[in-house]
Amino acid sequence: MKILVCMKQVPQKDAPLKLNESGTWIREDVSYEVNEPDAYALEEALRQKEKNGGEVVVITSGPARAQQVLREALAKGADRAIHLEDDKFVGLDAYNTARAISAAVKDENFDLVFTGLQSDDYGYAQTGVILAELLGAPHATIIMHIEKKDAGIRVKRELESGYFQYVDMPLPAVLTIQSGINKLRYATLIGIKQAKNKPLRKVSYAEVESALGQNLQKIEKLYIPQKTKQTEKIEGSPAEIAKKLVDKLKNEIRVL
Template identity: 40%
Template sequence: MKILVCIKQVPDMESRFRPDASGVWYSEIDMAFRVNEYDEYAIEEAVRLKEKLGGEPELTVLSLGPDRVVEGIKKALAMGCDRGIHVQDSASQLKDPWQIASAIAASARGENYDLIFTGLQSQDRGSAQVGTMVAELLEYSCATTVIGFEYAEGSVTVKRELEGGLRAVVRLKTPALVTCQLGLNQPRYPTLPNIMKAKKKEILTVPVSELLHEEPRTVMAGFYAPAKKGTGVVLEGDVADQVDKLIGILKDKTGLLR
């Protein structure tokens, strides 16, 4: 059995985002990076499956991006993955979801993976398209927003979270791809012995030019911060006075209550 986990390295969401010189993405100056949160659920679920099956499956982790994404691959290896694939691309931020999915599918095609795990979406772009596109390109069955996962020989049963608090249970035949959501599991912290073991595991580097021959379907036109809004007003005094002040503000600012 062969399993693939696809991960992305994203900025720490507490970072201060600024447009880069081109104005189409954010500047990486003074940025801290981490593995995308949803992808950590995918790693954990894949490792749990490997452990449940007695360590028999071969578990590969793949990440597309510049050289810094190797740190994310190493974390996945320390969590329990067996080998890594770095699809090297110094301009990954300019690739649209279709191109990224095409590169991943090209790498996976011919490897005969039984299962592919991805995160629901990336925290920086948030398109939630790459996983489903990979499944389509590879002709795999697919389920998204997975918060429950069970494997049986030749099939998987997943619990999906839908809008409005609803849930659905779906059974898929393998080969299959699932996108993982918050609530599926609690990702483990890599232990020091496993971090040391990860240093000896293979990381294969493949230039994206060897995999990708697709033109973009969409192009990023601009990246900018929302316009700053005015500051709030704090009303003080008794409740009755605050109500009178609020009504006066609504009359002056919005023309309401006239």
């Protein structure tokens, strides 16, 4: 099978939040890492390749620093990579990001397209679903297991309250992978050396610009919550204190 894995570079979970001057996003001088759900998507793609043969291609969008995500994927076993390289890709919403990816791979026929369930920074959980619509392929979300069948694949979806759903799907298909579907592997020393010689195709913003439109979502302002402490003393008889406390928990704090 020929599998495309969409990956993203996101700020590290423990990186201190530093907002840019406009307050619309974080500054560039933070540490970055692979988006965790995408790491599980890559691992599942590599496992499917090991079981059924084929090719794993990884793709990301962003500035030059985002190439590290692809290098790590190649070191783990991906066959080749595609980098939509430009600072302008950072400001795209989920719809335009999906359109950019779709335009970059329009000449390739993938059997499966994997994305992580959502990104650790924006958390929209939209790119994979929109990409499926643009590619004209069926999709399923929150995937916990994939099994190859003669007529396509059978997937296990995680639902609410501990329930699961099994769905038979034809190929090609787009799947958004849930974190924890598998156990992540580490890149070997040999894999790191081999990654340097694997193909990495760069796609400029100009090459896909015609497929893009105006952002449909926009972040107006970000802010870091201010830490405040306030102590309020409730006085009265035990019955009055209990009544006032219940009223505050219900109407002010809203936990009841």
